[in-house]
Amino acid sequence: MKALLVVFLSVFMAELGDKTQVATLLFAADQNLSRWEVFAAASAAxxxxxxxxxxxxxxxSRVVPPSTLRVVAGLGFVAIGL
Known part of the structure; x- marks a missing residue:
């Protein structure tokens, strides 16, 4: 249960305010689109x-050790943040 909560909160916080959420907001603001269809399509995506x-x-993970993956992911996030 702890892993579920950690993953949920990590992904949820990462998605807040990102370009995917902004795009979904813009689709939902379109009066010609059903908000439920926008929600369903965005959720499915x-x-x-x-x-x-x-x-x-x-x-x-079968060929690269988890410690190496963490370092590479961390460096990738730093590079994106610059």
């Missing part, structure tokens, strides 16, 4: 993107 990340991560 995020679920599918997460599925791809999990599958890719599972494969990569």
């Amino acid at each position: 995020l679920v599918f993107a997460s599925l791809l990340a999990v599958l890719f991560g599972a494969q990569v």
Whole structure:
């Protein structure tokens, strides 16, 4: 249960205010689109993107140690932040 909460909060906080959320907000603001359809489509897209990340991560972890993955991910986040 702890892992579920940690992953949920990490992803939730990372997604707040990012370009995906802004795009979803703009779609929802369009009076010609159903808000429920926007919600369903955005949710499905995020679920599918997460599925791809999990599958890719599972494969990569077979050949790259978790400690190396953490360092590479950390450096990637620093590079993106600059």
